[in-house]
Amino acid sequence: MEKFDCAIVGGGMVGAATALSLSQLGLTVALIEKYQPKDFAPEQDFDLRVSAISLASQHLLEQLNAWQQIARWRVCPYRRLGVWELQSSYTEFNADEINQTHLGHIVENRLIQLSLWQQIEKTPRVKLMCPDAVISFEQNEDCLALTLESEKQLQVKVLIAADGANSQIRQKAGIGLTGWDYAQDAMLINVKTETSQQDITWQQFFPTGPVAMLPMPGKHASLVWYHQKQELARLSQLTNEQLTNEINQHFPPRLGQVQVVDKGAFSLTRRHANQYVKGRVILLGDAAHTINPLAGQGVNLGFKDVKALQTVFAKAIGEGQAWHASDTLANYEKARRYDNLLMMSTMDAFYSAFSNDNPLLKAVRNFGLMAANKAPLLKSKALAYACGV
Incomplete structure (x- = not known):
């Protein structure tokens, strides 16, 4: 039986970033993923799945030494964001308003994952198990025992689910959901x-x-x-x-x-796990929350989860406490649940407000957009929050 500090199920953008983040704390990580990302070639067509990577997410990827390669492949920076219903209510957000050179980059999801995997291959503390999957796991008082499709047996202190919106680990752990389809x-x-x-x-x-x-x-x-x-x-x-x-x-x-x-x-769809931590199982990214993509915040929230988990573990280690103790894991949920819920509710409010053709509501929302242009302080604060700066 192989022993690791952590097992992460799901080697996508969030799972791979988590593996590297925790390895930087000196933890040993097993990263379990079914599918390997396709290699990059400059002549390839652009992938359909892209993300608007915020400044905060870019900083995390830089910390993980993944952004440099992504930028060498292909990215598109954007400095401005325009929003309107009627042309008279056109509102534009500009990087100059928050003293930044850009608001973010549009990047193909696969390239983010691929660059993170390249860094994982250089990291001795992370063992990539692909193709593989978790068949079952059992939580004990001081560890978890995992059985994989490959028939490997693992023993870990925590099991991290980064396996997407239909997370099998979340279901096996018995963590419920609230949400709806739009x-x-x-x-x-x-x-x-x-x-x-x-x-x-x-x-x-x-x-x-x-x-x-x-x-x-x-x-x-x-x-x-x-x-x-x-x-x-x-x-x-x-x-x-x-x-x-x-x-x-x-x-x-x-x-x-x-x-x-x-x-x-x-x-x-909107989905929110009823809890992010159950015993020694931790949910990150889409396994914990899926959001209306109106503002492109989905993967950015996932990367905020990654950073929060690293910060909580680092604090416990620095203070000589058990990083895998229940109190420490609870601090991760406290750090992320309200922020995720706030962003999800904000996107739902936008969705509801702009999907209604009531003339009065239409006038109100267009007035609100026009008013945003006349409140530069409020506008810049909202922009800074969305960018994570």
């Missing part, structure tokens, strides 16, 4: 653009859901089209040429002419 779905669309690389990401709201543009390197962009489930099912069946025509009809003129390269649709 009435809308979302479509991700990779396009070639007539305009050169832009430094702005924008979102226009409609009663049927917003449309958004995320800039990508070169003459490319990632579009997000929120709509009712039935309409997105129809759009998903269109050819790329037909979908291009639909985009040109329904997206704002500032997008310019585009050509669809790839597309895919996914459902929108």
Whole structure:
């Protein structure tokens, strides 16, 4: 039986970042993942799955020595964020307002994971077990015993679930959820653009859901089209040429002419675990919470979880306490639960406010956007919070 301080199930962005973060504290880590990310080549098309990486998330990736490689591959920085429903209510957030050079970067999820894996391969304290999965585990008073698909037996002090929204570890641990499915779905669309690389990401709201543009390197962009489930099912069946025509009809003129390269649709759900810690099982990232993607905060919340767990463990180790004690694990949940809930509730408020076609509510929300432009202090504070600075 192999012994480790921690076992992490899920080697995606959050799980891989957790493995490296905890190894920096001197802990030994088993990282268990079913699938290996595909290698990168510059000539590859852009992946559909991208993230708006905040400044705080960038700083974490720099700390883990992963950002440097990501930046050498391909990223797109953005300095501005535009939001509007009516053109008269257009509101723009700018990096200058918080004394930063940029607000964040649009990055393909796979490249983040791949760079983290490259660092893991250089880290003797992390053992990557791929392909593999946890079949069962048993919690004892001072450890957990894990059985893997490979028939390996592991003994660890804590088991960390970073295995996504449908977390098997969360289910096996008996941790419940609260949440719901939203009435809308979302479509991700990779396009070639007539305009050169832009430094702005924008979102226009409609009663049927917003449309958004995320800039990508070169003459490319990632579009997000929120709509009712039935309409997105129809759009998903269109050819790329037909979908291009639909985009040109329904997206704002500032997008310019585009050509669809790839597309895919996914459902929108809100899920929040009833607890982040149960015994020696800890939930991070989507295993603990999934959020409406309106502001692109999903993976950034996951990286905040990673940083909080590292900070809590480091404090306990520094004070000569047991980093795996129940009180220490509880401090992680205290550090993250309220912040995650606040961001989830804020996104739900935006979703509810802008998905209603009531004329009075429409006037109120557009007035609110216009008022934001006239309250620079409040605007900059909200922007700094979203960026994690």
